[in-house]
Amino acid sequence: MLIGVPKEIKNHEYRIGMVPASVRELVQNGHDVIVEKDGGMGIGFSDQDYIAVGASIEAEAATIFAKADMIVKVKEPQAVERAMLREGQILFTYLHLAPDLPQTVDLVASKAVCIAYETVTDTHGGLPLLAPMSEVAGRMAIQAGAQTLEKSNQGSGMLLGGVPGVAPAKVVVIGGGMVGNNAAQMAVGLGADVTILDRNIDVLRSLNIQFGNTAKVIYSTADALESEVLAADLVIGAVLIPGAAAPKLVTKEHIKKMKAGSAIVDVAIDQGGCFETSHATTHQDPTYVVDEVVHYCVANMPGAVARTSTFALNNATLPYIIKLANQGYQAALQNDKGLLNGLNVIAGQLTCESVAIAHDMQFVAPETALANCV
Incomplete structure (x- = not known):
């Protein structure tokens, strides 16, 4: 051939x-x-x-x-x-x-x-060809989010891990799959205050064992999602339905109520994004602002590395x-x-x-x- x-x-x-x-x-x-x-x-x-x-x-x-x-x-x-x-x-x-x-x-x-x-799936129903880029994108999401929070990028000017005497940034990860797991690992490693939301009890149990007291693991009801998103400094959208368009879990109303200078990174943007205010951006022009919330929605994030x-x-x-x-x-x-x-x-x-x-x-x-x- x-x-x-x-x-x-x-x-x-x-x-x-x-x-x-x-x-x-x-x-x-x-x-x-x-x-x-x-x-x-x-x-x-x-x-x-x-x-x-x-x-x-x-x-x-x-x-x-x-x-x-x-x-x-x-x-x-x-x-x-x-x-x-x-x-x-x-x-x-x-x-x-x-x-x-x-x-x-x-x-x-x-x-x-x-x-x-x-x-493409494996014998366990996993996504073997999506997994490596999900790992990369999840880890990059925290790097991108940290930069997006910088004042020069219209963010609030927060350091993810804080410093002694100053509280760290609150990072909320929506979705505990491959992307969310890797994003949480990086955020925890940088000393952020991390919360992971998911609706799969088995995934939540696994995350709880993995992270212990270093990250909070919460079942994702509409009430929990709204509460956590509105309190967040950085929200990572890591929701995946294989092959399908991503559900719009964070609404325009949520965005309006978020803190000024907070940031979102929509890793699901390749599948349409999981924030109602998301639209695809590029590495050349990666961010835009809606209601004082900085959006990072680059559609080929792993291309940067x-x-x-x-x-x-x-x-x-x-x-x-x-x-x-x-x-x-x-x-x-x-x-x-x-x-x-x-x-x-x-x-x-x-x-x-x-x-x-x-x-x-x-x-x-x-x-x-x-x-x-x-």
């Missing part, structure tokens, strides 16, 4: 779909890999590094999209990239379709085979890339139920039910859609 790795073109996105070590594994499995010129420069890899492990370099993304059997990316394809997809071509990347109707319509029209990292993120992501995606290349998409999807769960679009059909619900579009079960393509 010919695998294509284009350069990412989203704002301040320096990650790349495959590092040279991953390319070497594909080449050793008998496949060909083409990488766009300077695609790895953002994380310190030259074209020569890719050539040394057996890849070929192409000057333009258009050539890669025209030639490759499978496109491996990091972020969702932008409009110019979607226009280059073709029928039967495999696209393996993050998609986040639920809040993105234009992308959904374009991918369906392309008749490509679109497999989303974020909906591109080298760490790329390696972490490649560690997770490489076995699936090899499986798709060695077996072809039909056999790979038939033989791996978790990978089949990652199938969002195929042959002009939408196969992710939560995305279909979000856009009021027709849904075809992935098994049925795949059977029609064999």
Whole structure:
């Protein structure tokens, strides 16, 4: 199989779909890999590094999209990239379709085979390709939040951990999954006053054992959420419903009542965000203010630590890339139920039910859609 790795073109996105070590594994499995010129420069890899492990370099993304059997990316394809997809071509990347109707319509029209990292599952129902970026984003959320609270960024001017004689900032984390857990770890480590909200009793028990007296763990009722958010200096939105649009848990009314200079970091923004006042921002222009509350809603947060993120992501995606290349998409999807769960679009059909619900579009079960393509 010919695998294509284009350069990412989203704002301040320096990650790349495959590092040279991953390319070497594909080449050793008998496949060909083409990488766009300077695609790895953002994380310190030259074209020569890719050539040394057996890849070929192409000057333009258009050539890669025209030639490759499978496109491996990091972020969702932008409009110019979607226009280059073709029928039967495999696209393996993050998609986040639920809040993105234009992308959904374009991918369906392309008749490509679109497999989303974020909906691939493992044998335990976990999300193995979302997990590494969730870990990165959770940890980055506290770094971003700490900076957002600085006075020069229109925040209240609070130091997360305080100093002797001065109380620390109150950090509220909504959601105790992978993102929330990692955010809480960082906030606790910096000495903040941390509260984690979640509705899963098993998750709460696990968090209680993990954090002990270093963080408060509270069941997330509407009353508890409102009380904690209004008292917070920094709120981290870490809610995830796999494949679906994030629920808007923090309302405009909550934001109006929050303390002036407080901050929110909406890590769920890729799925539409869990604050009613959220809209996606970029690393170039990361924040805006609503009702004196500073909003940080960067849609590709891990791109800021591109080298760490790329390696972490490649560690997770490489076995699936090899499986798709060695077996072809039909056999790979038939033989791996978790990978089949990652199938969002195929042959002009939408196969992710939560995305279909979000856009009021027709849904075809992935098994049925795949059977029609064999």
